[in-house]
Amino acid sequence: ETGVTQTPRHLVMGMTNKKSLKCEQHLGHNAMYWYKQSAKKPLELMFVYSLEERVENNSVPSRFSPECPNSSHLFLHLHTLQPEDSALYLCASSQDMGGDYEQYFGPGTRLTVT
């Protein structure tokens, strides 16, 4: 596979469930990102990892817990979510941090919280 892949592509979960979103990049990049795209708000940056260290936690509730075990994989662990957390969650990666490094996006996971 090439580029940035995300699994699952669709997820429906109850408010008491625990689930995880997975992102994998095959580009040899050092930085990875989680974004939330909801219907009524612009795309929002949630987390940034560089060389497996978190460098940004953009005021995200603790019910979202990221994990970056290595530079190729990024997870978003979800627990006790709310219906307003339903959104498209996009993962991205870039060679390094800095504005001149293009971010490559995955196709996203469409999450529905019931």
Place this chain on the structure above:
Amino acid sequence: GEDVEQSLFLSVREGDSSVINCTYTDSSSTYLYWYKQEPGAGLQLLTYIFSNMDMKQDQRLTVLLNKKDKHLSLRIADTQTGDSAIYFCAESFGGYNKLIFGAGTRLAVHP
């Protein structure tokens, strides 16, 4: 705080030019970007412009930057049906490439 604004919808006839506009608030942005999102897909970087440039052209795409007015535009020449998508303007903020996105402009191309 940072803010990026775009009009939400644009409809054009096939073969015409499309112009998508964007305004931003952070004058310290180094790079400004245009992304395209097709249905069911992630974001694809179309082009970007460095803040000390006024214009950048790449095949059918022309980006104009008015830094004084904090206005960015994307012109698509000879618009095709395959250009139908949502176009996001974004500015780069901070040393770790934090992107602030606009809400996106939905471009509809009709025959």
